[in-house]
Amino acid sequence: MADNCILCGIVDGAIPSKKVYEDDEIMAVLDLNGAAPGHTFVFPKKHHTIIEQVPNALVGKLFAMANKVSTSIFESLDIQGTNIFLANGITAGQLVPHAMLQVIPRREGDNVKLSWEPRQLTEEEMSTVELKVKEVVDSMPLPGAAQSGQKQKPKSGGEVIADEENYLVNQLKRIP
Numbered sequence: 058m059a060d061n062c063i064l065c066g067i068v069d070g071a072i073p074s075k076k077v078y079e080d081d082e083i084m085a086v087l088d089l090n091g092a093a094p095g096h097t098f099v100f101p102k103k104h105h106t107i108i109e110q111v112p113n114a115l116v117g118k119l120f121a122m123a124n125k126v127s128t129s130i131f132e133s134l135d136i137q138g139t140n141i142f143l144a145n146g147i148t149a150g151q152l153v154p155h156a157m158l159q160v161i162p163r164r165e166g167d168n169v170k171l172s173w174e175p176r177q178l179t180e181e182e183m184s185t186v187e188l189k190v191k192e193v194v195d196s197m198p199l200p201g202a203a204q205s206g207q208k209q210k211p212k213s214g215g216e217v218i219a220d221e222e223n224y225l226v227n228q229l230k231r232i233p
């Protein structure tokens with residue numbers, strides 16, 4: 058456990074909580090200061106600061122549990138919807154340094170704000186971001202996933218990089 062971590066304190070029982078689920082790997086507890094009754098934290102019992110550090114199998118289990126909690130509060134409480142929310146990093150509004158999903162019950166006019174102003178990107182911005190993100194995504198294949206839609210050329214010889222550069226040039230040519 059990490060010192061001064063509220064969720065680790067809940068896991069080891071030092072901090073009392075209202076548990077809706079617990080097994081040897083994960084827990085789901087009610088947020089005592091949540092946006093609405095039924096607001097629930099779903100988190101790994103082992104301390105991981107951000108979701109990137111959580112093993113993929115456990116990420117899958119956390120989302121499956123959040124989905125189950127979402128269904129449960131939808132069926133047992135008088136709500137019209139849920140948000141499944143993840144704050145990753147302080148800038149993103151993460152208040153506790155222990156990775157967790159939040160299931161937030163939603164009712165019409167509840168004044169819970171999870172909105173943003175839409176921002177129109179230029180074609181160039183979109184293409185640049187697409188290339189940058191895709192390159193990193195492709196370097197981290199999902200375990201067991203088929204590499205569909207990906208060029209199957211070997212990484213050696215710079216063929217893939219050359220293709221990406223051509224792609225960028227082609228994208229730029231399309232900009233008037």
Ligand SMILES: [Zn+2]
Binds near residue numbers: 063155
């Ligand atoms: Zn912790």
